[in-house]
Amino acid sequence: MTQPVNLPQETRPQGDILIVDDIAENLEYLSKILNGQGHKVRAVLDGHSALKVAKSARPDLILLDVKMPELDGFEVCQRLKAEPQTRDIPVIFLSALDQTQDKVNGFTIGGVDYVAKPFQAEELLARVNTHLSLRFAQAQVQRLNAELEQRVIQRTAQLEREIGDRLKAQEELLHFITHNPLTNLPNRAFLMQRLGQIFNQMQSREQSSLVLMIVECKHLQLVNNSLGYSAGDQLVVAIVRRLQTALPPTAFLAHFSNDTFAILMENCDDLSAAIALTKVIHNEAVLPFDIADKSLYITFRMGIVQRSASDGKPKYLLRDANTALAQARKKGAAKVQIFNPAMYHRALHFFEIQNELNVAIAQQNLTLVYQPLQSLDKRAVTGLEALVRWHHPVRGVISPSEFISIAEETGLIIALDRYVLRRACIQLCQWQAEGLINGEFRLHVNLSSQQLSQPDFIDYLDQILHDSKANCCNLTLEITEEGLMQEDQTVLQILQQLKQRCIHVSIDDFGTGYSSLSYLQRLKVENLKIDRSFISPNLDGFNDGEDNPAIVRAIIDLAHGLGMTVTAEGVETLARWEQLKALGCDFAQGYLLGRPTSDFRQLFQAAGVNLPTN
Ligand code: C2E
Ligand code: CA
Ligand code: CA
Numbered sequence: 048m049t050q051p052v053n054l055p056q057e058t059r060p061q062g063d064i065l066i067v068d069d070i071a072e073n074l075e076y077l078s079k080i081l082n083g084q085g086h087k088v089r090a091v092l093d094g095h096s097a098l099k100v101a102k103s104a105r106p107d108l109i110l111l112d113v114k115m116p117e118l119d120g121f122e123v124c125q126r127l128k129a130e131p132q133t134r135d136i137p138v139i140f141l142s143a144l145d146q147t148q149d150k151v152n153g154f155t156i157g158g159v160d161y162v163a164k165p166f167q168a169e170e171l172l173a174r175v176n177t178h179l180s181l182r183f184a185q186a187q188v189q190r191l192n193a194e195l196e197q198r199v200i201q202r203t204a205q206l207e208r209e210i211g212d213r214l215k216a217q218e219e220l221l222h223f224i225t226h227n228p229l230t231n232l233p234n235r236a237f238l239m240q241r242l243g244q245i246f247n248q249m250q251s252r253e254q255s256s257l258v259l260m261i262v263e264c265k266h267l268q269l270v271n272n273s274l275g276y277s278a279g280d281q282l283v284v285a286i287v288r289r290l291q292t293a294l295p296p297t298a299f300l301a302h303f304s305n306d307t308f309a310i311l312m313e314n315c316d317d318l319s320a321a322i323a324l325t326k327v328i329h330n331e332a333v334l335p336f337d338i339a340d341k342s343l344y345i346t347f348r349m350g351i352v353q354r355s356a357s358d359g360k361p362k363y364l365l366r367d368a369n370t371a372l373a374q375a376r377k378k379g380a381a382k383v384q385i386f387n388p389a390m391y392h393r394a395l396h397f398f399e400i401q402n403e404l405n406v407a408i409a410q411q412n413l414t415l416v417y418q419p420l421q422s423l424d425k426r427a428v429t430g431l432e433a434l435v436r437w438h439h440p441v442r443g444v445i446s447p448s449e450f451i452s453i454a455e456e457t458g459l460i461i462a463l464d465r466y467v468l469r470r471a472c473i474q475l476c477q478w479q480a481e482g483l484i485n486g487e488f489r490l491h492v493n494l495s496s497q498q499l500s501q502p503d504f505i506d507y508l509d510q511i512l513h514d515s516k517a518n519c520c521n522l523t524l525e526i527t528e529e530g531l532m533q534e535d536q537t538v539l540q541i542l543q544q545l546k547q548r549c550i551h552v553s554i555d556d557f558g559t560g561y562s563s564l565s566y567l568q569r570l571k572v573e574n575l576k577i578d579r580s581f582i583s584p585n586l587d588g589f590n591d592g593e594d595n596p597a598i599v600r601a602i603i604d605l606a607h608g609l610g611m612t613v614t615a616e617g618v619e620t621l622a623r624w625e626q627l628k629a630l631g632c633d634f635a636q637g638y639l640l641g642r643p644t645s646d647f648r649q650l651f652q653a654a655g656v657n658l659p660t661n
Contacts (some may be wrong), residue, residue, distance in 0.1 A: 060179040061085045062107035067097040067123065068141070069115040077110060080168050081175070094118025098126055101133045107182050108175060111158075113149070121156055124408035128157040135185075137178045153505040158566070174588070227302035229280055230287045235365075238309055242361035245313060249355065256355035258315040261368045262290070263326065263376070265346045267306035270338075278339040279305070284347065285338065289331040293324070309368070318353050318385070325349050325383045348375040352386040370394045400453045403439065408462050412438045415470055416643040420491065420614060420636045420649050423628040430523065431490035431650060432565040432636065433471040434643045435463065460495040465507060469493055472515035474647075479518055483651055489551060496530020500537065505544050512548070523551040523574065528560035531570055542570060553614065558602060570608055574634075575606040579617025581639070582627075596626075603630050 064086050066077045074090040081088045089104060091097050094115055095586040101109060109127070113120035120140055127133040137159040142149065145163035153161045159181075160174050225237040233241070245257055264286060271279035283305065290300060290308060312321060328347055335342035348374025354364050361610055367386045373394070376385035407413055417431040437445040471492045478484045498504050512519050524545065531538055531554060553574035554567075558581050581599055597646040599615070606613045615627045618637030627635055641650060 059084055059176060060183050060582075061087070062088070062175075062179040062182070063087045063104065064175070064179075065090075065097065065100055065104070065109045066090045066301055067109065067115070067120070068112040069093060070112075073112070073141075080172065084172060084175075084176075094120070094123040097123050101127055101136060102130065104138060108179055109136055109138045110171075110175070111138050111140055113140050113144055113153070115269035117604070121152060124153075124158055136236075138180050139174060139178060141171075145513065148305065155350050190337060204534075229283055232300055232308075233286065234301060235303045236307070238303075238311065239365070241299065241311065242364060245311075246361055255314055255316050256353060257352045258312040258318065258321040258351060259316065259364050260310040260312075260321060260325070260366045261303075261350045261365075261372045262308040262310060263348045263372060264306045264308075265348060266343075267345065270343060271468060274339050274341065279343075281338045282336055282343060282345070284548075285336050290328065292326045293331045295324075298324075309365075315353070318351075320326075321351055321353070321537075322383070322385075325351070348372060348378075349383045350375050350386065351383065367391060397453055397456075400450050400458045401459065404450055404454060404459055407437055407439070408466055409460065411466070412440075413463070413466060414438060414471075414645065415467060415474065416645050417647050418636060418643040419641040420489070421633050421640050422636055423624070423632055428640075428650060429487060430491055431647065432491040432525070432643075433467060433474075434493070435467050455495055455497065458497065460497055460648070461501060464493070464495050464498050465511070468494070468508070469511045469515065472511050472517040472519075475521055476515050477515040478647075479521065484521060486520065487524040488521050490521055491523045491525050491553060494524045495524050496527055496533060498589045499526070499530055499533065499541055505541065508548075520549040523553050525553045525555040525576065527555045528557050531572070532560065532566060539569065542572065546571075554611075558598070564605070567605070571610070573611060574614060575602070575611045576614045576616050576636075577602050577661075579637070581613045582623060583617040583619060596630075599627070599632075600630050603632055607631070 053198045061084070064081055066074055066081070066088060068074050068090075069092055070094065074092070078090055089100055089106060091100055094117060097109070097111065098118075100106070111123060111518075115123075118126075120142065122462070123612055124138050124140070127136060127138060137161060138157065139160040139508075140153040140158045141162050141236060142153075143164040150161040159178050162171055162174060180466055220625040225234060225240070226232065227234050249255070249257070266280060267282065270282055287300075287302065287308075290310075294300060294310065295312075297313065298311070301311070303308040303309055310324070312324075315321060328349070332345050334349050335344050337343075350368045350370070352364055352368040352371055367390075370390045370499050371384040371386035374390055375382045378384065414436050415433045416436055417433055419428045420430040420432060421427060422429045437447075437450060439445050451460070471490060475490050478488075478490075499513045501507075531542075531552075542552060545639050551574060552570075553576050554570075554572055555576050556578040557575050558578045581602075605612045612633040613631075614634035614636060615623075615632050616636045617622050618627065618635045618639050620639060622636075624635055644650065
């Protein structure tokens with residue numbers, strides 16, 4: 048055996064090496080060269096000690112002599128490989144046996160190398176180094192793997208937690224967007240989803256038909272406004288409790304908005320069951336709700352629609368239930384309305400008119416026609432009433448009776464009236480400039496009652512008068528009885544301001560509203576127009592053959608008593624004209640005297656007013 052050669056430090060792994068050899072000199076020699084390389088060395092003389100030390104100290108490498116008494120090297124190796132604690136320790140056999148079969152045996156039972164004695168120290172050290180390096184590299188890989196595994200476990204646990212959190216957040220979000228936050232009831236989005244499922248089931252005949260009710264609570268907004276939102280919220284929760292008591296277990300209750308609920312009854316072929324339910328719901332509203340030390344009363348209004356598989360989509364169901372509800376609203380408090388298709392067509396018509404009228408006002412597709420007003424004693428035209436006409440691109444000329452009520456309901460009447468007033472004043476100024484009219488002449492323009500509650504009405508009127516340069520002393524505004532009855536102070540102020548501008552006011556359609564006499568007295572307006580329902584033939588109040596109709600006489604006397612002149616509208620026959628004259632009526636208007644026309648020159652001619660002959 049030769050002296051050990053020092054390998055460069057950086058290439059030398061230093062390990063804990065167990066040497067097993069029954070010859071003490073061999074152990075000594077091996078210890079020396081291995082120690083010389085910086086390895087820690089344990090040496091044992093027999094196989095039993097080797098197994099013991101290997102198990103307790105777990106060296107990095109074992110140099111194992113093959114030929115030993117009792118347990119030879121192969122036997123020791125086999126036992127090491129059989130034990131989990133020692134299985135991984137690399138074993139290098141050292142042996143004088145250097146037959147190939149010996150080496151094969153050594154490798155077969157798990158040795159990593161086989162060094163034949165006598166050996167060169169360099170060779171042995173080189174092999175030791177190689178196997179130590181391998182061993183350390185393996186250990187490193189094992190450690191890294193273990194670390195990696197640990198990290199994977201930790202990260203997996205973390206991800207599982209995160210996914211759990213996200214799923215929970217998602218569920219909460221889904222609940223939030225499909226439920227009402229106050230009552231925790233399903234909201235409209237949820238109901239639409241449910242309806243979608245039901246419609247699918249109905250198509251595959253798993254369900255027959257269904258009933259949807261939209262329930263609206265009147266007065267809830269009033270509670271919010273007067274007692275505050277907290278009381279309003281308490282009331283909503285209490286209402287829900289009552290509704291839940293009233294509903295059969297199979298009904299589905301949804302909460303749309305503050306005061307609106309929906310009740311869905313599946314497999315409901317019998318509308319009478321739904322109607323019976325509305326009665327139960329109404330009964331629930333009869334008892335007061337004790338909220339904020341007050342007893343509060345509410346009423347429900349309901350729109351009902353029934354559908355079967357063939358009838359379209361969920362959104363139409365909701366639309367139709369709402370259309371029915373809108374009708375119920377018109378009926379007043381505590382009303383129920385069942386949808387029918389005519390309602391939908393009406394609603395559609397309403398919507399179309401609203402949209403198209405909006406365009407018509409903007410594009411100035413409205414014109415004015417004029418109808419004469421005559422004084423009964425002088426038989427002379429004393430004024431004209433301006434009446435609007437809509438030139439519809441498809442339907443031709445449309446009469447106001449078809450669109451004025453829609454304009455009023457939608458607020459479009461404000462813009463419409465202002466447009467008409469502007470056109471009428473421009474026309475008036477022209478007549479004035481042409482000398483067609485005298486100081487007595489009155490141009491009547493209709494004004495919706497809504498105009499009176501516009502804070503800028505008088506400013507707007509002044510602007511029109513300024514722009515048109517019309518002399519407003521020839522102007523009369525016709526305002527309906529109910530318009531003049533609203534918020535008295537404001538109306539009285541506006542009337543005062545009109546008087547200051549010498550604009551007259553006529554109470555239009557008189558007799559159709561509920562004017563109180565004392566109120567009429569306070570208004571101090573110049574003229575009163577008896578509604579044509581009292582004048583036209585075969586209508587209440589003025590039957591042919593009766594020469595002194597009580598109502599008309601009473602109105603004329605009353606108006607005169609209050610200093611007003613009286614106009615009768617809807618005069619169609621000479622007989623009526625004569626009756627009115629006999630009753631002392633001042634002015635008349637109607638088809639007898641002239642239909643509304645855009646040919647106002649003809650009207651002036653009829654009035655005998657001097658027309659320039661150009
Ligand atoms: P109103 O103010 O009572 O106008 C009289 C309506 O009765 C006119 O209908 C006129 O054509 C009609 N009429 C006139 N003489 C007779 C008659 O002898 N017999 C019958 N049966 N009817 C007669 P029109 O032009 O269709 O207007 C209907 C309503 O529309 C008006 O009723 C008025 O309330 C409203 N209106 C018309 N133009 C305007 C406007 O510019 N602004 C506002 N706010 N409402 C308007
Ligand atoms: Ca009128
Ligand atoms: Ca009228």
